[in-house]
Amino acid sequence: MPAFICTLRVARALDEGGVIPEYNLQFLRYYLNVEVAGHAHDAEGDVRVLQAVFDRLYKKVRESSQTDEEAIKKLIDISSRPSLFRTFSFGKYKGQKVADVAKTDRGYLEWLLKQKMETPDQEQDWIYTLKQSLSIK
Numbered sequence: 001m002p003a004f005i006c007t008l009r010v011a012r013a014l015d016e017g018g019v020i021p022e023y024n025l026q027f028l029r030y031y032l033n034v035e036v037a038g039h040a041h042d043a044e045g046d047v048r049v050l051q052a053v054f055d056r057l058y059k060k061v062r063e064s065s066q067t068d069e070e071a072i073k074k075l076i077d078i079s080s081r082p083s084l085f086r087t088f089s090f091g092k093y094k095g096q097k098v099a100d101v102a103k104t105d106r107g108y109l110e111w112l113l114k115q116k117m118e119t120p121d122q123e124q125d126w127i128y129t130l131k132q133s134l135s136i137k
Helices: 007-014 025-031 043-063 068-080 098-104 106-117 124-134
Strands: none
Touching (some): 007 068
């Protein structure tokens, strides 16, 4: 598998407290107060936003890394594994922590896992999160 860096997974992993409500590029642009010339959703604007968000995430990882190479390896490692969702951004539990729902409505998580398993390639992160929350290997 080729090496890649996923800004969404890196942002989610660095947000250990789960305080960022969304991780798409435009949301991160405003949440992180990243100033970028250009318009949202045109090719040049999107590339500039991606570069600015990447630079911000890289800088954060670099703070705890000895070298640039080590930081890049960490970014690639984070990107190559499914990441945990901490909070629901949809449905009847929108805004609630997944760990809290696991304690109060395990059946919902089991149902959601079954739904997500129907399109596993697109739902790796949710499948991973739900299995972790349900303690399923």
